[in-house]
Amino acid sequence: MINIFEVNETNKMIEQEMLDVRTITLGISLLDCCDADLDRLNEKIYEKITRVAKNLVSTGRDIELEFGIPIVNKRISVTPIALVGGQACKSPEDFVTIAKTLDRAAKDMGVNFLGGYSALVSKGMTPADENLIRSIPEALAATERVCSSVNIGSTRTGINMDAVKLMGEIILETAAATKDSGSFGCAKLVVFCNAPDDNPFMAGAFHGVTEADAVVNVGVSGPGVVKRALESVRGQSFEILCETVKRTAFKVTRVGQLVAQEASERLGVPFGIVDLSLAPTPAVGDSVAGILEEMGLESVGAPGTTAALALLNDQVKKGGVMASSFVGGLSGAFIPVSEDQGMIDAVLRGALTLEKLEAMTCVCSVGLDMIAIPGNTPATTISGVIADEAAIGMINQKTTAVRLIPAYGKDVGDIVEFGGLWGYAPVQPINRFSCEAFVNRGGRIPAPIHSFKN
Template sequence: MINIFEVAETNQMIEKENLDVRTITLGISLLDCIDSDLNKLNDKIYHKIYDAAKDLVKTGEEISREFGIPIVNKRISVTPIALIGGAACQTTEDFASIARTLDKVAHEVGVNFIGGYSAQVSKGMTPADRLLIESIPLALSTTERVCSSVNLGSTKTGINMDAVKLMGEIILQTAEYTKEDDSLGCAKLVVFCNAPDDNPFMAGAFHGVTEEDKIINVGVSGPGVVKTALSKVRGENFEVLCETIKKTAFKVTRVGQLVAQEASKRLNVPFGIVDLSLAPTPAVGDSVAEILCEIGLEYAGAPGTTAALALLNDQVKKGGVMASSYVGGLSGAFIPVSEDQGMIDAVIAGALSLEKLEAMTCVCSVGLDMIAIPGDTKATTISGIIADEMAIGMINQKTTAVRLIPVIGKGVGETVEFGGLLGYAPIMPVNNFSCADFINRGGRIPAPIHSFKN
């Protein structure tokens, strides 16, 4: 039973502490759309998504009004398109036509983004996988709301280094194709190790083949709520600190559970998971970096940052997992540079480097996220950064990801403005010592010894 104090407390979190439900994401299987005729395939995809999602935005807005809970984004994820388009697509243009179909239906049903222009290549690439990957620059430069992801490795299979090399080249091509918009296409492209099937957050969302035909996944947020709670126990010991984070994460996740169940009932779609990640925004006071400062750091990136982030991530999960029937997705704390004002401030102050961010990804929710780098960075250097991040995920049995944005025509010391939730970012320096001979070896890095558990 919810009492009047809890209602007032939740209202306070929404009105003054930036609590929101970051996204309701409708996952849709397109496996029954597969056809060897490209026109028929696109037609089936359009109608399957439109029929499933036509009431998604309206339902989200109704729930938001009735419960007084901001629901920032309504999104769609679909089965990885490399699987769906393999029988019909013979060229990169064929695959890009599917991206345009996805974009068209996303516009018509009113969602912010549609994810799943994706391939799963942790062990090897089929011809369709390679073709889809090679089509990504064209697809992202000719669409507005389509997001793309590629899974390059896993703890069970190792790291596909051929795909790592290819993705370094594709990221640079995507930057070049969208250079008139400050290489914005790269903000909609992410590479993964151990990608989950049920992630509701973009740009990495796709509808895994293990999922039901349709599913509702919800992503909650609330860095501002956690920061406010911690400000009330400033100077207390770690036991008090951890208990405060756990209790706050529980309250935040209960809001997500409520929205997920209500959306599931109204749309007559099964409830999947709540992703209880702390997802920041550019708004002041809605920052994971500011939580780290509240814990006791001058800036994110100062000595102790990795320990503080590990503590935060663990306590968020411990508190949130009790508040929802099903917790999944990524779940933890995101550290995107451009979307977090505290992270931006730390970079500008010189406290936070790319190498320190990489160390932080060992214990955070995802990985190197929304980081702007010089546009003249070599493809092999980008691939080397990806390989490092994939190795962290593979060895530590966790999801890691990379979303780098090489901004064509800009260099260190300049800033780039992406707008909206994507924010703005200072361009960060990259270690330019060569790793080309390593990246050009080809093949794959084997799975670690602890992967053999059967």
């Protein structure tokens, strides 16, 4: 049981070290909304979301006030819409109507974001999958709070290179469709390999088909807490370093467990998982890069960066697992460029390149995240980057993802502003040698041999 003593123990972390519950995410199944009539489908989707989520925001606020724990976002995730809309939607334009319905429901419920405008195509695409994917640029341009994701590969199935090629084109189209906002639509679009179906973090959240009708997931974040803890053991051995990270992760996860239990009980919805992910913000002191530099690196990107990140990710997971029986999602360390002031500074000083970031994704929780690249980057080059990242995930049996932002009309050295938790990003150079002939082969990269375990 979690008691008020444990909550009081975290007061210093909350007040001085930027500990927060990043999100309460209510997952809602829309499978029972399926209908062959598009208008009726949209009505059912709106009714289900607004009925199940009507108390989400007020419950989050009540918990904040009662326990003094900041809950930054209240969010909703839904069943991948390609599955829900397959019967009624015969064109990309039909799917856009669902995106607008989701956006209206999110606004009326007062949530920050709604995830699940998604397709799962790791082995192949149905007509509904392809129509949804082709609708993404218009859907993200026409909505404010809807987030989209596409899972294009897995360790079990291999990589769907037809989907990889298509997603390179879709990302460029989304950048152009949202050019007036710094190509912000791309910030709401994630391409996954091995996507978890219990992820509360946007933009990649969706409610998995194996989940209950509704479930509460909580995402906790505390890079500032970890950095402050490491300051007290500066110069000491790796054993002490690891123990410090693990103990801190334990305490942070206990806060998430408390919030999750309270939200579950008050909403009358089952508790799913706590995701302890060190997700940074642009605020000074709330940086994963700052943690790595506190370990002894002159700058993120220096030799030793990948080893330091591997240590951090592993100890965060170990601490989290000891604090809750239901740790899930992506739990570990995120390395988004635009959302982490330390990462931005490292890019600007020339210490951190796209290639080094790719190497770091071998040991972090997600992948190439919130990275701005020149707007004139070819679609096949973007597809090649997606394929590289998917291969890392497939071979290593881990989740990887790509959230690239080809900033329309911008080139290397320019800055793209997003604002809020999204931050800003310097446009980074990308390898200009072509992979067009490789991407255009079509078909599927087969699963690795260890995929046959069962």
